[in-house]
Amino acid sequence: MAISIKVTTHSGDEDILTVDEFNPxxxxxxxxxxxxxxxxxxxxxxxxxxxxxxxxxxxxxxxEPKVE
Known part of the structure; x- marks a missing residue:
């Protein structure tokens, strides 16, 4: 499942990237x-x-909470 991540840099850039896996x-x-x-x-x-x-x-x- 793809996930979006936000990468912020010291130079002020903010990028939204889509990755297959996010392993902090x-x-x-x-x-x-x-x-x-x-x-x-x-x-x-x-x-x-x-x-x-x-x-x-x-x-x-x-x-949002999931209602069953």
């Missing part, structure tokens, strides 16, 4: 590894040190 632990490991200069998120390449925040986008329908 894996992304955190990539961002905290000093070896690579860039990371790939969906089809975008970001400078590792420019990424400020990555979080899932919650759709309004996802927040």
């Amino acid at each position: 632990v894996e992304i955190n490991d990539q961002l905290n590894d000093n070896e690579p200069q860039s990371i790939l998120i969906a089809d975008q390449i970001y400078s590792r040190i420019n990424v400020k925040n990555i979080k899932p986008v919650v759709e309004p329908s996802d927040m």
Whole structure:
């Protein structure tokens, strides 16, 4: 199931990307590894040190309680 994420950068960009899987632990490991200069998120390449925040986008329908 695809999920939308919002990537915010220190340079002020805000991108909404669709990914097949969102694994915050894996992304955190990539961002905290000093070896690579860039990371790939969906089809975008970001400078590792420019990424400020990555979080899932919650759709309004996802927040509504489900009535059975």
